[in-house]
Each structure stands twice: as C-alpha cells, then as structure tokens.
C-alpha cells in the first residue's frame with residue numbers, strides 16, 4: 001500500500017502527520033510512504049529524520065493584510081498543484097492524508113482531481129483556513145474538537161477522532177513517575193509551561209506562585225521557561241530558591257514531559273492542541289492561558305472547549321497576573337473535590353485511541 005502524507009509549516013501540523021505515518025507503518029509493514037512538504041517548512045528537517053521519503057513543492061498562503069505577495073499566490077498555488085499532481089501520478093498512492101498548513105492545499109486538491117481518496121485532520125477547535133477549504137473536496141475530515149464541526153460545510157464527512165498523542169504519554173505509570181521525581185503521595189505537584197517555546201507572560205506570572213509556595217512542604221512546582229527565556233527568568237528571580245533540593249524548580253525545556261504529566265496534579269499551560277490532547281489523555285485538570293496571537297485566536301477556542309465541559313479553568317493572557325494565577329491555584333488546591341471533578345471531565349475529553357480511529361477512517365475511504 002502506498003500512502004502520501006502532507007502537512008506542515010509548524011510542528012503542530014507535522015507531529016500528527018508523523019504519528020499517522022508511524023501508525024500506518026505499524027499496521028501495514030509493507031506500506032510505502034511519501035511525505036510532501038515545502039523546503040522552507042520544519043517538515044523538510046523532521047521528516048527525513050523520521051526516515052520517511054520527502055519531496056518538496058512550493059506552497060504559499062494569503063497574507064491577512066493586502067499586499068503584493070497576495071497577487072502572486074494563485075500563480076504559486078497553480079505551480080504547486082502541477083508539481084503535486086506529477087508526484088502523485090508517479091507515486092500513485094492509494095490514499096492522501098493531510099494534517100493542515102498551506103502545503104496541504106495543492107496536494108489534497110490535486111489528489112481530489114486525480115480521484116485519489118483523501119483524509120484531512122484538523123487539530124484545533126477553530127479550523128485553519130486550508131482545512132476549511134479542503135473539507136469541500138476531502139473524503140473524510142477527522143477533527144479533534146466537536147466544536148469545529150460548525151465551521152465545516154454540511155456535506156463534509158466529519159468524524160471526531162481526537163489528536164494522536166505520543167505513546168509515552170499514556171505509557172508512564174503515575175506512581176513510578178512520582179517516585180522518580182521524589183514526590184511523596186501527599187505532595188501536590190504543579191507543572192507550568194508555555195508550549196514548546198515557553199511563554200513570557202507565564203514566566204512573568206509564575207514567580208508570584210513560587211514565592212508564595214516556596215516554604216510549603218505540601219506543594220512542588222516545576223516550571224518550564226522555554227529555552228530562550230531561561231537566563232532572563234533565573235536572573236529576574238534570584239531571590240527565589242530554585243535549587244534541586246527545594247520544592248521549586250525551573251528548567252529551560254523538559255525532555256521527559258510524559259513523566260512530568262504522569263506525576264502532575266495540576267497543569268498551568270497554553271492551549272495548543274497537542275498540549276490539550278496530552279492533558280486530556282491523562283485526565284489532568286489545567287489552568288489554561290491561551291496564546292493570544294495564535295492564528296484566528298484558535299487557542300482560546302481550544303481552551304473554551306475544555307472550560308465549557310468543566311475540564312479546565314482559563315485565564316486570558318491580557319488578564320494574567322501573578323496574583324490572579326496564585327489565587328486560582330490556591331482556590332483549586334484548597335478544593336480537592338473540584339480538582340477531582342475537573343480531572344474526570346478532562347479524562348472524558350481524552351481520545352487515547354485517536355490514532356487507531358484515524359487509521360480506521362483511512363482504511364474506510366480506501
């Protein structure tokens with residue numbers, strides 16, 4: 001079986017595509033995969049590293065403001081489609097899977113014209129422009145949040161599958177994780193981070209939390225600053241003891257996120273789709289601070305989808321302050337039954353079988 005996968009620009013589109021690619025290979029050992037992306041997107045680096053064949057086309061998107069660039073878009077999209085059509089004819093896949101980002105446009109459109117079955121996956125509660133357009137042509141649209149249904153045309157064949165999370169996220173045992181992090185059972189473990197890059201506004205709010213809990217033996221805080229914010233964070237908060245022996249720790253980046261999530265009692269974070277899929281897969285309550293500049297404010301839509309179901313609380317970035325965050329955390333820690341309810345609601349939103357369901361959809365359309 002030959003499969004073309006496409007999607008790119010940022011990690012948010014590429015990681016689900018790689019998860020699907022790995023899933024296809026696990027199910028069908030003989031499957032041959034071709035990933036179509038752009039040279040300038042992160043996929044040109046990540047895909048060859050995952051040992052998947054990679055071909056590039058040109059793909060561009062419209063700029064939101066009027067610009068000369070927009071006049072060249074139809075020309076470039078047509079060029080991209082012709083190149084995509086040639087790649088598809090040469091490789092002759094049984095199915096094309098797209099996970100969003102500009103590059104998906106020409107590839108999925110060319111596949112639809114060539115009558116090759118297509119599935120697209122949408123990660124956010126407010127779908128990206130490319131997927132909204134492609135949903136008119138795709139044979140199946142797999143979505144992460146039921147909230148996104150209303151943005152797709154009535155005739156789109158929608159299926160709520162969730163977003164595949166790394167297998168390690170579910171595999172780590174909570175007791176083992178807590179033992180490895182030296183957390184006794186009665187300690188409340190707070191994990192805070194701002195997506196893979198970190199978040200300045202969260203870095204500015206968290207120190208108030210740290211100061212207030214610094215001598216509290218019942219609370220442990222692990223804060224991830226993001227690689228670029230670490231030095232500034234440490235410099236600005238010299239007065240807070242953050243050595244490895246105390247209950248407050250800050251690190252630039254956490255490679256073992258699955259262990260930290262397995263051990264956590266409450267998570268403070270942005271509302272990127274992968275982060276929320278990981279939180280809900282583990283049934284973790286969260287205080288969500290959506291990144292306000294994400295395209296079309298999609299992180300706030302993601303956060304609201306969980307808040308609506310009582311699985312999380314939200315503080316808007318513009319309303320975030322150290323005191324507001326501290327008050328929210330204090331209130332939740334003082335109310336274990338509320339935390340338990342949030343945890344149960346979060347678990348209900350999790351899709352531990354997302355990958356299997358997407359693979360089933362792919363087989364159906366073939």
Ligand SMILES: CC(=O)N[C@H]1[C@@H](OP(=O)(O)OP(=O)(O)OC[C@H]2O[C@@H](n3ccc(=O)[nH]c3=O)[C@H](O)[C@@H]2O)O[C@H](CO)[C@@H](O)[C@@H]1O
Pocket residue numbers: 010011012013123124193195196197224252253254255257270271272273274275276278291294295298299
């Ligand atoms: C800023 C932005 O526009 N982000 C978008 C991007 O998310 P992007 O993929 O950048 O961010 P997400 O929040 O979705 O994921 C962050 C990932 O990094 C991991 N992590 C983070 C910190 C750390 O120290 N270690 C670590 O492993 C998290 O566990 C998670 O798996 O694409 C997603 C899917 O379209 C969108 O929902 C996000 O809004």
